[in-house]
Amino acid sequence: MRFNFSSIKYHTITYLQDNLNLAVILSLVLFYFYNNITGDIETALKVVIVAGIVTRTVKHYAFWGIITLILLVSNSPDWYSIDNHIYLMIYWSFALTLTFYSSSPKTVLNNTASLLIGFCFLFATFWKMITPEYMNGTFFQYLLIGGDARFDSFALFLTNIDVDMINQNKNTFSYIKGMEYRGELETLHIPQSTVLLSTLLTWWTLLLEGLIAISFLVNKTSAIAKFKHYLLFIFILTTYPVAPVITFGLLLVCMGVASTKSNNILCFYITAAVLLIIIYVIGLN
Amino acid sequence: MSNKIHWIPPLILIFVFIHQFYLVQTHNLTQWKGGGFGMFSTVDKQTERVLRIYLVKNGNLIPAVFPFSVNTTEAKLKTKILPAESNIRILHSKVSLNNWYCIKADSISINADEKTCLFADSITPKLDKELNRNDNLLHVDSIKYSIESVRIKKESNLVTMDTISSLTLSVSDI
Numbered sequence: 001m002r003f004n005f006s007s008i009k010y011h012t013i014t015y016l017q018d019n020l021n022l023a024v025i026l027s028l029v030l031f032y033f034y035n036n037i038t039g040d041i042e043t044a045l046k047v048v049i050v051a052g053i054v055t056r057t058v059k060h061y062a063f064w065g066i067i068t069l070i071l072l073v074s075n076s077p078d079w080y081s082i083d084n085h086i087y088l089m090i091y092w093s094f095a096l097t098l099t100f101y102s103s104s105p106k107t108v109l110n111n112t113a114s115l116l117i118g119f120c121f122l123f124a125t126f127w128k129m130i131t132p133e134y135m136n137g138t139f140f141q142y143l144l145i146g147g148d149a150r151f152d153s154f155a156l157f158l159t160n161i162d163v164d165m166i167n168q169n170k171n172t173f174s175y176i177k178g179m180e181y182r183g184e185l186e187t188l189h190i191p192q193s194t195v196l197l198s199t200l201l202t203w204w205t206l207l208l209e210g211l212i213a214i215s216f217l218v219n220k221t222s223a224i225a226k227f228k229h230y231l232l233f234i235f236i237l238t239t240y241p242v243a244p245v246i247t248f249g250l251l252l253v254c255m256g257v258a259s260t261k262s263n264n265i266l267c268f269y270i271t272a273a274v275l276l277i278i279i280y281v282i283g284l285n
Numbered sequence: 286m287s288n289k290i291h292w293i294p295p296l297i298l299i300f301v302f303i304h305q306f307y308l309v310q311t312h313n314l315t316q317w318k319g320g321g322f323g324m325f326s327t328v329d330k331q332t333e334r335v336l337r338i339y340l341v342k343n344g345n346l347i348p349a350v351f352p353f354s355v356n357t358t359e360a361k362l363k364t365k366i367l368p369a370e371s372n373i374r375i376l377h378s379k380v381s382l383n384n385w386y387c388i389k390a391d392s393i394s395i396n397a398d399e400k401t402c403l404f405a406d407s408i409t410p411k412l413d414k415e416l417n418r419n420d421n422l423l424h425v426d427s428i429k430y431s432i433e434s435v436r437i438k439k440e441s442n443l444v445t446m447d448t449i450s451s452l453t454l455s456v457s458d459i
Contacts, residue, residue, distance in 0.1 A: 080366055081363060087298075094293075098291070098294070108290055108291045112292075119295050127326040128326045134326045138328070139328055173444070176435065183446070189442075
């Protein structure tokens with residue numbers, strides 16, 4: 001038996017050029033490897049996914065309906081404790097259920113994906129805008145001075161804060177959260193360069209997230225909508241190397257893929273997915 | 286209906302956001318949680334919240350070490366995220382089952398010059414006896430739950446803890 005590799009290559013490329021097929025494949029990777037559930041329920045989810053691939057039913061609404069049900073049941077006891085991307089995963093698997101239930105799957109998935117991205121970023125922007133602590137730069141200052149270990153290297157590289165200052169601030173945060181604390185005010189080490197960087201990050205994030213929300217929610221023929229995938233791509237590339245929430249990143253890639261028909265943009269998203277997985281696996285941050 | 290089917294998941298997302306917004310405004314749910322996409326907008330996330338408990342005896346408040354167990358840890362996390370009265374009552378139903386004994390704080394490496402109370406582990410009565418815990422048992426009237434959050438004062442580079450919710454419940458109130 002001889003394999004015709006050029007034929008396989010042709011069929012593979014043709015298959016992946018279809019954004020619906022690519023969205024399904026990336027979603028399967030996401031749900032199989034990065035599902036954020038554990039134990040028997042995770043095993044059940046993986047069995048369903050493998051069964052779907054073997055029986056070629058991954059484009060059937062019942063397949064995605066079962067996955068939605070598994071995610072919903074496994075996460076419902078901790079509904080207020082789970083992270084935001086778990087909600088988005090559940091919406092996404094439900095969106096795929098409705099997509100394959102409908103008579104025009106590509107249109108349905110394209111529209112749902114755009115709306116989910118748009119509203120997700122709209123609400124993220126809304127919360128930032130109504131929170132004084134965010135708007136006056138305090139939040140990013142907190143991240144840069146030792147409040148979040150994921151930002152330590154970033155702050156050390158871009159500001160004149162040093163390891164001692166970060167450690168002292170971490171000790172202060174630990175102290176005020178401990179049993180010995182009796183309500184006194186404690187001093188933090190906040191160099192001026194972290195103030196400047198936090199102001200820049202505050203407005204950069206707000207502007208970028210706001211533009212993504214608008215570009216995905218406005219009419220597709222409007223000027224800003226033409227840049228929506230580039231804006232989302234910039235967001236993924238500038239956010240997840242620092243805060244590598246792989247599930248959120250891959251979800252945005254899946255939804256981005258579903259909302260475009262351009263082969264060039266599909267290549268962008270595949271590149272982003274590969275980069276996200278590399279960043280996650282090697283722990284770049 | 287079929288041409289509007291794509292609106293169903295986004296409408297659920299909007300509904301969850303409205304519910305989350307309501308809980309943040311009325312029950313101090315942390316913005317980071319609840320599905321409203323408020324993460325990375327405030328310092329006030331669950332890891333920056335502290336749940337302190339105080340034993341109340343004859344009107345005096347005595348700080349106590351939070352009792353550690355699988356049941357209380359899960360209830361504590363849920364209360365920190367959403368310090369609604371219903372969650373505090375669920376936590377109280379588990380915490381108030383403990384016996385308490387009090388010792389000098391510095392004897393357990395807490396340098397506060399006050400008395401601190403620990404929970405007496407009801408599953409090890411033999412150990413309780415060996416440590417003379419029973420001699421120091423405190424019969425409390427009620428327990429005060431205080432949920433506090435880190436607050437950074439930008440103008441002065443100072444940081445403190447603000448109380449965002451507190452509730453005192455009688456030990457018989459379970």
